[in-house]
Amino acid sequence: MRTFPIGGIHPADNKEWSKDKAIEQLELPNEVRIPVVQHIGAPANPIVAKGDKVLTGQLICEAVGFVSANIHSPISGIVTAVDSLPNGQGQRQNMIVIKREGDEWIEGVDLTPKLKRECNLSSSEIIAKIKSAGIVGLGGAQFPTHVKLSIPEGQRAEILIINGVECEPYLTSDYRNMIERGEMLLTGVEILMRAIGVERAVIGVENNKPDAIAHLNTIIARDNYRGIEVMPLKLRYPQGGEKQLIAAVTGREVPPPPALPISVGAVVCNVSSAIAVYEAVQKNKPLVERVVTITGKHLQSTHNYMVRFGTPTSTLLELAGGLPEGDVKILNGGPMMGRSIVDITAPIIKGCSGITVLSGAEAARGKEGACIKCAKCVAACPMGLEPYLISKLARLQKWDMAEEHNTIDCIECGCCSYTCPSNLPLLDYIRIGKQTVMTNIRARAAANNNKK
Amino acid sequence: MANRIFASPSPHIHGGESTRRIMCDVVLALLPALAVSTYILGLRVLLITAVAVASCVVFEYLINRFFLKRSSTIGDLSAVVTGVLLAFNLPVGIPWWIVVIGALVSIGIGKMTFGGLGCNPFNPALTGRIFLLIAYPVQMTDWTTGVPDALSGSTLLADVKYNTSLLSEVDFLQMFGGHMNGSMGEIGALALILGGLYLLWRKVITWHIPVTILGTMAIFAACVGATKGGALVWELPLFHILAGGALLGAIYMATDYSTSPMTHKGMIIYGVGIGLITMIIRLWGAYPEGMSFAIFIMNAATPLINKYCRPKRLGTK
Numbered sequence: 123m124r125t126f127p128i129g130g131i132h133p134a135d136n137k138e139w140s141k142d143k144a145i146e147q148l149e150l151p152n153e154v155r156i157p158v159v160q161h162i163g164a165p166a167n168p169i170v171a172k173g174d175k176v177l178t179g180q181l182i183c184e185a186v187g188f189v190s191a192n193i194h195s196p197i198s199g200i201v202t203a204v205d206s207l208p209n210g211q212g213q214r215q216n217m218i219v220i221k222r223e224g225d226e227w228i229e230g231v232d233l234t235p236k237l238k239r240e241c242n243l244s245s246s247e248i249i250a251k252i253k254s255a256g257i258v259g260l261g262g263a264q265f266p267t268h269v270k271l272s273i274p275e276g277q278r279a280e281i282l283i284i285n286g287v288e289c290e291p292y293l294t295s296d297y298r299n300m301i302e303r304g305e306m307l308l309t310g311v312e313i314l315m316r317a318i319g320v321e322r323a324v325i326g327v328e329n330n331k332p333d334a335i336a337h338l339n340t341i342i343a344r345d346n347y348r349g350i351e352v353m354p355l356k357l358r359y360p361q362g363g364e365k366q367l368i369a370a371v372t373g374r375e376v377p378p379p380p381a382l383p384i385s386v387g388a389v390v391c392n393v394s395s396a397i398a399v400y401e402a403v404q405k406n407k408p409l410v411e412r413v414v415t416i417t418g419k420h421l422q423s424t425h426n427y428m429v430r431f432g433t434p435t436s437t438l439l440e441l442a443g444g445l446p447e448g449d450v451k452i453l454n455g456g457p458m459m460g461r462s463i464v465d466i467t468a469p470i471i472k473g474c475s476g477i478t479v480l481s482g483a484e485a486a487r488g489k490e491g492a493c494i495k496c497a498k499c500v501a502a503c504p505m506g507l508e509p510y511l512i513s514k515l516a517r518l519q520k521w522d523m524a525e526e527h528n529t530i531d532c533i534e535c536g537c538c539s540y541t542c543p544s545n546l547p548l549l550d551y552i553r554i555g556k557q558t559v560m561t562n563i564r565a566r567a568a569a570n571n572n573k574k
Numbered sequence: 575m576a577n578r579i580f581a582s583p584s585p586h587i588h589g590g591e592s593t594r595r596i597m598c599d600v601v602l603a604l605l606p607a608l609a610v611s612t613y614i615l616g617l618r619v620l621l622i623t624a625v626a627v628a629s630c631v632v633f634e635y636l637i638n639r640f641f642l643k644r645s646s647t648i649g650d651l652s653a654v655v656t657g658v659l660l661a662f663n664l665p666v667g668i669p670w671w672i673v674v675i676g677a678l679v680s681i682g683i684g685k686m687t688f689g690g691l692g693c694n695p696f697n698p699a700l701t702g703r704i705f706l707l708i709a710y711p712v713q714m715t716d717w718t719t720g721v722p723d724a725l726s727g728s729t730l731l732a733d734v735k736y737n738t739s740l741l742s743e744v745d746f747l748q749m750f751g752g753h754m755n756g757s758m759g760e761i762g763a764l765a766l767i768l769g770g771l772y773l774l775w776r777k778v779i780t781w782h783i784p785v786t787i788l789g790t791m792a793i794f795a796a797c798v799g800a801t802k803g804g805a806l807v808w809e810l811p812l813f814h815i816l817a818g819g820a821l822l823g824a825i826y827m828a829t830d831y832s833t834s835p836m837t838h839k840g841m842i843i844y845g846v847g848i849g850l851i852t853m854i855i856r857l858w859g860a861y862p863e864g865m866s867f868a869i870f871i872m873n874a875a876t877p878l879i880n881k882y883c884r885p886k887r888l889g890t891k
Contacts, residue, residue: 128888133587211581291587365888375889451580462581484587485580491593491650494692497836498591506887508836528887536585543591544692550583 123329125356126366127375129504131537133291133359133458135330140417140424141294145302147428148441150225154196154432155207156182156218160472161258162265163189168218174201179228179408182218185253191266192256196410196430198226210435210454210468211461217469220432232405237305239345241313241403248317248403255402256409256472261285261296261362261392262455264473267399270389271317280387282315282323283371284396286338287355287362289328290456293476295413296393298426300327300334303397308338308347310400318389321349324371325393328361329354359458360535364390366504378531394475414438414470418479420446429470436466438477451485453478458536491544499538499548505531509538513548516555521562524555530563532556593691597651599778603769604658604826610751610762615666619758625670627657629677637686652691656680659699662759662822663866664706665717672710676702696873697830700866707866717755729755731818732862744809749816760822770825779829782841787824788815790849798857814856823865824848833873840876840883847872 159165166183170176176195183193203219227233243251253268273279284307288296300307311323327335338352355361355370364383365376367390374386383390391399394412401407410430417424422443429438435452439445445452453460454474463477470477499509507528515524529552538548612619634653638646647653660680664673684701688694707714717729730744750763760766773779792811799810814820819827828834828848835844848868855864 128886131589133589369888377889378887381889445577447577449578449580451582451586453586455584457584457586459584460586461584462586464579464581480586485578487582488588488592492647492690492692494593494596494652495832495836496596497831500836500885503885504888506885506890508885510836531887534584540585540587540589541591542588543593543596545588545592547583549585553583 123354123356124370125358126361126363126370126504128506129502129537130358130360130366131502131540132357133540135357136292136417136419137294137297137330139292139419140415140426141297143294143298143424143426145298145413145426145428148430148433148437150197150222150430151433151437152222153202154220154222154430155434155469156193156196156220156432157209157469157471158183158193158216158218160193160264160431161191162263163187163191163269165216166190166193168204168216170201170204170218172201172203175199176201176220177226177228179231179410181408185256185266189266189269191258192254192408194256194408194410195220196432197222199223208465208468210463210465212464231407233407237309238404239309239312241309241316243316243403245317245319248313251403251406252317252399255398255407257395257398257402258409258472259392260394260398260412260472260475262290262459262473262475267391267395270391271314273318273384273389277384278387279318279320279384279389280322281372281389282311282318282320283367283388283390284311284314284323284325284393285362285364285367285390286325286327286331286334286352286393287367288331288393289359289362290458290460290475291359292417292478293415293456294417294426295415295475297331297334298415299394299397299413300331301337304338304341305345306397306400307393308341308345308350309404310396310398311350312347313399313403314389314391314396315349320389323350325350325352326355326361326367326371327352328357330357360504360533360537363504363533363535365533378528409472412472412474414474415476415478416442417476418442418446418481420481421479431471432469434467434469435463435477438470439466439479442479445479446481449482449485451480453480458540459534487547488545490546493544493546496543498541498543502537502541504535504537505533507531509548509552510546512555513538513546513551516551516558521555521558525559525562529555529559593650593652596778597655599773599776600655600826601651601658603772603778604662604759606765606768607662607759607762607822608658610765611662611666611758614761615758618666622664622666622668622670622673622758623658623661625673626661626664626677627654629674630654630657630660630681633678633681634686637682638690642686642690647690650691653681656685656698659759659826660702662826663699663703663757663819665714665756666758667716668713672706672713675709676706679705692832694832695877696870697827697833700827700870700873704866704870729818729862730813731856734813734817735856735862744813746809746812746816749813756818757822760819763816763821766821766825770821773825773829779825780838780841782838783829783834783845784824786842786845787828787849787852788820790846791815791820791853794850794853798853814853818856818863819865820852823852823869827865828869828872833876835876835879835883837880837883837885840879843879843883844872844876847875
């Protein structure tokens with residue numbers, strides 16, 4: 123069975139807490155807060171003002187530039203404020219607040235559950251629809267999907283890879299999507315193949331989800347989805363990393379930055395994003411909701427909810443029976459790459475695939491010791507870096523040396539900190555190093571441009 | 575009850591490895607060899623080991639407390655490992671006060687002067703042993719004391735090297751089980767190998783260093799054996815792996831984290847270097863045994879090896 127070539131770890135997957143919970147429709151929130159940044163790239167520009175009446179699915183923020191994404195109203199009602207409000211990390215962000223009045227959709231959206239498979243649109247029409255629907259990578263990266271699908275001139279896509287790995291522990295939203303919305307997923311894959319002009323698509327799924335693999339294979343055979351293959355992958359974190367997944371599926375390694383996956387002919391798209399593509403292209407439905415897992419060992423109940431964006435995180439926590447007693451850590455995402463939430467009134471956004479609650483001893487970090495040079499981080503790094511070294515260089519603010527040792531290759535998967543027997547916060551410092559080195563590189567490029 | 579909400583950057587879970595657990599595993603892996611040694615050489619083995627461990631721990635505590643003025647690090651158990659390894663590198667009849675001096679050199683000079691655990695360029699236990707070997711050559715090579723049925727006062731390596739006994743007379747089965755003169759910890763080949771397998775299983779060490787050291791020594795010995803006549807072809811390699819400190823050094827001393835390379839490629843170069851230097855000293859050097867010096871020399875080469883042996887970056891050839 124295939125997997126990626128270097129590094130990796132085996133954290134307990136903890137999926138059993140929520141994997142058998144069918145997707146439930148969460149009651150519509152009475153008020154939503156919609157941040158204008160829910161994607162990588164330029165913040166979208168709000169086009170509504172206080173007092174405006176909006177419908178569900180109505181465009182409320184317009185993408186600015188190519189790398190940006192539209193944002194639509196997830197409910198119908200009245201805009202009560204466009205203001206700077208705290209996000210999950212407590213940082214203030216521009217958000218649109220909408221008070222709900224019913225659930226009246228914009229015209230032209232097909233809300234029937236009937237599968238519509240036939241698609242005769244051209245590649246550019248498909249990409250335009252995806253762009254207009256505001257679809258971003260729903261695996262957590264929030265990279266605008268239309269940018270990925272716009273193949274740069276002179277390059278050619280050979281294979282579409284669908285990320286059904288969900289290697290992050292606890293989370294089960296992609297899994298539930300594969301089990302419950304397999305037909306929509308496969309139709310979405312067909313549309314994506316059409317959009318980038320490839321004959322072959324591979325859905326990579328780790329072998330801890332054999333039922334998802336079997337289910338998708340059954341639909342492919344029954345409904346004759348041509349060119350789509352489900353590839354079981356050996357369980358190993360971070361298999362869902364874009365470069366890791368490409369290497370696992372194709373055996374090809376994407377060259378170091380600034381090279382993109384397309385340089386080895388691959389385009390990668392998440393399972394949930396592919397379903398969103400289906401809905402956008404075939405049903406004219408903009409991206410206003412997604413499946414969110416609410417899970418944790420000590421929660422009274424765990425769920426997979428269909429959640430409208432802007433719903434407060436606290437709503438999900440209440441439905442799971444509230445926070446467990448004592449020390450807790452609330453995560454937007456899973457425990458390896460998720461971000462801690464300090465303000466539980468913060469809204470659910472496009473990249474939020476789950477809310478994980480860690481409690482008790484798991485909530486706190488262990489005591490930091492001295493680096494014993496055990497090289498476990500070097501063996502675990504899936505990018506072939508030396509985490510102990512680049513972390514130390516960032517700590518010492520040796521930015522040039524950090525750059526020489528390829529700090530910017532880091533994908534922030536957390537394998538190094540996870541394996542460190544001395545509990546060193548390796549990734550914390552590497553992140554700082556990466557940001558500083560990136561800033562330096564950009565500044566150098568800008569200076570060179572000025573000279574010309 | 576009120577909640578305390580924690581926040582930190584990712585990752586939010588930890589694999590559960592700890593320095594203490596790793597050191598515990600190393601001590602556990604050394605226990606079979608300690609048992610064999612005690613069985614063959616008597617209870618004095620335990621006494622010397624206890625003195626070595628206790629002095630190492632006490633010196634580390636005192637240096638932290640009074641010189642470095644920082645919180646104690648003895649809880650990570652690395653001083654215990656140094657103590658056991660130091661004891662294993664000494665003859666059983668050594669006076670206890672020499673052991674204490676060895677511990678002071680190991681911890682004081684070998685480890686704490688450089689900043690403590692993870693910062694030392696040379697293996698601390700080896701630093702102590704080499705110091706003692708040069709400072710107290712008589713006591714450090716007196717293998718008779720305490721051994722009830724010792725026939726001679728020298729090790730097999732020395733006997734074969736200076737032709738006082740013939741390789742063809744060596745009883746390999748006895749060597750394997752532990753009946754030979756030598757430092758306390760190097761006489762039970764089987765027990766040392768078992769401990770090594772335990773460390774491999776617990777992923778404390780990888781195969782790269784021990785296998786390349788022993789492999790290099792075997793190949794080198796086989797080549798030398800071949801030039802001396804066919805009869806020695808398999809006996810010489812086996813003899814050199816079982817005799818002296820080869821196993822103790824290859825499995826437990828050379829694999830010391832902070833003094834060995836970080837990448838597998840580096841570990842292989844390091845292992846080959848140790849194997850070659852050991853054999854050169856053993857066959858043509860002034861000492862009958864060269865393991866300690868070989869490890870010491872390659873410890874010094876480790877930063878250089880780390881500089882040139884970087885891991886393979888994803889997406890490059």
